[in-house]
Amino acid sequence: MKAISKLKCSTPTSPLRSSPYVPATPASPDIPSPSSLLDEFTKFCYQSDLPRAIKAMNAMQTLGIHADCITYSQLIKCCLARRAVQQGKLVHQHVFSNGYQPKTFLINTLLGMYAKFNLLNDAQSLFDKMTERNVVSWTTMISAYSNAKVNDKALSFLVLMLREGVRPNMYTYSSVLRACDDLPNLRQLHCTIGKVGLDSDVFVRSALIDIYAKWGEMQNAWRVFNDMETGDVVVWNSIIGGYAQNSHGVEALNLFKRMKRAGFPSNQPTLTSVLRGCTVLALLELGRQVHVHILKYDPDLILCNALLDMYCKCGSLEDANSVFARMAERDVISWSTMIAGLAQNGHSREALQLFELMKASGTKPNYITIVGVLFACSHAGLVEDGWYYFRSMKHLFGIDPVREHYGCMIDLLGRAGKLEDAIKLINEMKSEPDAVIWRTVLSACRVHRNVDLAAHAANNILKLDPQDAGTYIILSNIYANKQRWEDVAEVREAMKNRGIRKEPGCSWVEVNKHVHAFIQGDCSHPQIDEIRRQLNRLIHRLMQVGYIPDTNFVLQDFEGEQMEDSLRFHGEKLAIVFGLMSLSKESTIRIRKNLRICGDCHLFAKLVAKMEHRVIVIRDPIRYHHFRDGFCSCGDYW
């Protein structure tokens, strides 16, 4: 730092300012020549060797060569590369000392440095002092605010620059798009970009795809991608990532195949999205193949974290543990993923032990880590531990409890049958309870058979989410159980009037890398007759050892035998039987469902696992069920 302060500037009128001065006289052999010093300086900057670059600049000054805009700019980039904030600030002071008037591009470089260091106040005050601002100055500020997610500022800078008559370019638009936080704004911006003909730029294109994907507008994202005349690997990654983020695994995986066919080599971000595609579809075997492919790379932290998540969400904790154990570097996401993964798969105690290890490793938990910890407590019925973490999270980790933490606690209390305490906690919340919270309450009421509170919770859900078919059905069943037929009719009427239909239940099972789908009431599977025959035989054998179909879970449209029939052919039962028929004795039967598993299928799976000595893993939209020896990892609460 001292070395830099030794640098002196000449007067603004000095001709030396326009370019570094190199004396014409040859240097003596023991004194380095000015031109070799300048070469050295450039070399050190290129190597990001900040101390030697400063030394060379000081030596140059001793010989009377003063820094100019280009050398200053090189030095600033060197500070950036070394993340040397203080030295960067000293260069800034130096640039403005002795009345020197730096060119706009040098001030832009300083602006860029502050932007990258996330020092928005410094960037803003430098920007305010600028007498001349070009498109780069404006774009740098927009990019700084976009990156810091100060979206309104970023957007207002676009308006101001237009007002000052500065024309935005592709850099500007690709930066400002990231700050677009409402759809009408985005549409207008997209329109403008089209009018000025910048929509073929790959940066603008990938930014458009990203922001549409972020808004869940995949049709628009697809349109941007599909109009593609220009493209590169990042644009492909944007569209694949967009589909994966929005849980459209099939589209993501198909696009990946297309990308390969088109000759684009995949890189780490591509594979991360491909893994996410496998994750949302619970395709363990495909995920394993991707893993083998990844081993050819030197996978970075993000890719390893995605791998961990894939194995946890595909229900293979053995694989997840082995990836976790081998990771050279772990961040808060790696730990949080593993803690939540263990908890979700029914290994709560291990999850809490891992949390202790995490703290011992010096990694600071974030709010998501605590969600995982509370989730683990609720899964294992650890009410006291849950209260301890919830009440002390602020004090211990500096994290304020938010809606999600309340949700976990309400789940914990609900599971433990402490419904009154759960309601008390809802009343303690600073924000209004959302549909997720009320669904948690409803779920607890179903287990603990609290009809009045269930109706209250269901009504609250429907106020917040009138399209939630599942809640109408539960509510209607609750009234039917109480023989409140007028209420039943009212619920049905409301459902009909709002055009709400029960989403058909679907179960998928992966056999030999092919996914077989079983939709309730659909007979299109080529082996459906044989599967049904086998299912009937299996049910018959189960009934001999005491299985009684639990008809509580059927929408009250059916009666008696018909009711049993509708249960008999639930997709997950067909999928289980198909798994038994097609997979080897040692293989785990892995099923993914689009709806929550019903109580009868849950009981069926437990008994089949015991009778057939098989492990069955069923992942529903929220929870995981590992059936083994007549027990389920969820502890019969879901």
Added chain:
DNA sequence: TTAGGGTTAG
């Protein structure tokens, strides 16, 4: 001198 993609709970 300014711009792009990927990971975490329910």
